[in-house]
Amino acid sequence: MEERLKVLRSHLAPFPPGASQSGLVSQTTSAQPREGHADVARPVSVTYHARTGVNSREDYERLHRRSIQDPAGFWADFASDFHWERPWRRDHARWNFDRRCGRVETAFFEGGRTNIAYNCLDRHIASGRGRQPCFLWEGNDIGVDRRMTFEEVRDEVCRLANWLKSVGVRKGDAVAIYMPMVCELPIAMLACARLGAVHTVVFGGFSAESLAQRCADCRSKVVITASGGARATKVVPLKQITDKAVQLASKDGFQIETVLVLEHPSVPKRECPWRQGRDVWYQDVVPRQSSNCPVEWVNSEHPLFLLYTSGSTGKPKGVVHSTGGYMVAAAVTTRYVFDLQPGDVYWCTADCGWITGHSYLAYGPLLCGARSVIYEGVPSHPTPARCWQIVEKYKVRQFYTAPTLIRALEAHDDKFVLGSDRSSLAVLGTVGEPINPRAWNWFFEVVGEGRCPIVDTWWQTETGAAMITPLPGAWPCVPGSATLPFFGVAPVLLDDKGKELHGATEGILALKQAWPSAIRTVKGDHKRFEETYFATFPGYYFTGDGCRRDANGCYTITGRVDDVINVSGHRVGTAEVEAALASHGACTEAAVVGFDHDIKGQGIYAFVTLHDGHEFSDAIRKDLVKTVREQIGAFAAPDVIHWAPGLPKTRSGKIMRRILRKIAAKKDDELGDISTLADPSIVQGIIELRGK
């Protein structure tokens, strides 16, 4: 524990108030920041009338106060918008965040039975919205698109659910989904939910090793995939990767029995590798199923999905989310944060492989009856104008994305934005990492023409829904600040000893009260769940983020205080990258830290020592990067490999990452005290190898 707190101390205050966190120009991107948009965080008031009725800080405070004082009553009011086959108990909300008082747990809507797929689809159909579109799918290539209505999606969900049943999938079973961003991806999630099966979506950028590990961990015998995926001009051979994953899992003693393959035009049937008896074409079996599939009503606390995420240590954890609480929180946050009303055209650019794609592409918008744009490709394909062309084509009202995308598009000429009509835009949103004020100001002024509030939403895979976020029009936006806690959220700032800090200050962000979509457990390891989130500061949920609070009570997230790096808004655990590097035959040891990266927010910087007899060379460097790509995925590939004669360690053998972070940031004059190292001379040796 003491070690962990030391790590926290060394991470606190990574950048001064008001400053941009991106200082370095990366070594891997040609995009340079342009002059023009100020890197200052001045509050901005926008006149925006929210249809939710929350239009002032007073409106908000009234609701927030009630949500904290009477969570059971507050959330029950919202939950009654949904269909419950059996109502919840009056005292339905229960939690314990203190390990010293017994098992850590959270429950909402206890006693209630419902089904989220029913509430996403059938409920709207019953109220006469069945013929309205809910998915506006835009393919990778211009001119390829598809619209689906609530009824069409429900029918397809039922057909797929019937097929899943036919191969033995039952309530509680895990099903892995490894697909490109096509309509069938959220459909597969909903088909699982309809049966009470637990989906685990694996992002299409993950490698065979990662897919195998996840399938084995949750014992998913069925994988739903596609022949391939299209990303700009590249093809992702998803089926080929799945085949390798099946093989790897079986080597580890876990058998994946059935692979359902959607034929995707990027890899036609005849070119797709095939294993008779195990593989099944989606197009051959699903359309033949009945479009009638009775709903499996589940208890509110029944697990809805698993999503694997990286932490400070060890293998990725399977974060378990519940059904009822998650449903209500996903819907209520979508409605209030984006001011989303039924029929609105809403676009979230996230992939369903991440939590944002779960809560704000698949579930939230459907629960709210929105028309949701689903884009298969990459934002700059074929030109950096694509996003804004899509906004114009569908008349998008709410646009939700990640700072990394904003920075990438900002690096191009504004003409790419100005060429499309963006007058439909009303609310802009960001998520996944701190946004630097310059990118925020560009997003606000150029994309949003200075009229759209920006909701900078702070949350996590574990929180399931937005936690600290502006509500559009209710109070001024502050570039880079998530501002105020959402309903039901009780944030505190702690010092490194776990003492609550008050007033304007900076500390470690923790949450002291449960909210409906809180993580329920870690798949197969409740002890790890308790230790990861509730042991650092007993009685609090530990977020892993540093945070500042100003005199107005507004919160600004400053970045992770643990060994997690946020690369383009994707969470990467340094321990996982280190393990991948160390598995390479030439590598003795590796230490990975984050460094400021102009586009990605943070990049991955790896210090590597080699076994005797191996020379530092570009060939080994390439091979090391390849190893990480194979074991985790391309997004986790190190940006920099810095050869090291040895790693700076304390006498007890602990790597001093604080020093490595400074070296990575080229702040050699800020190394601080290195006299406690077992061999202080190593530091100079590492510095001398910079750029080699």
Ligand code: WTA
């Ligand atoms: C970071 C993504 C600053 C934070 C929904 C958190 C943010 C981690 C923001 C969770 C934000 C997310 N401002 N940082 N608005 N949103 N983060 O699990 O470090 O992929 O702990 O969930 O992203 O990442 P995850």
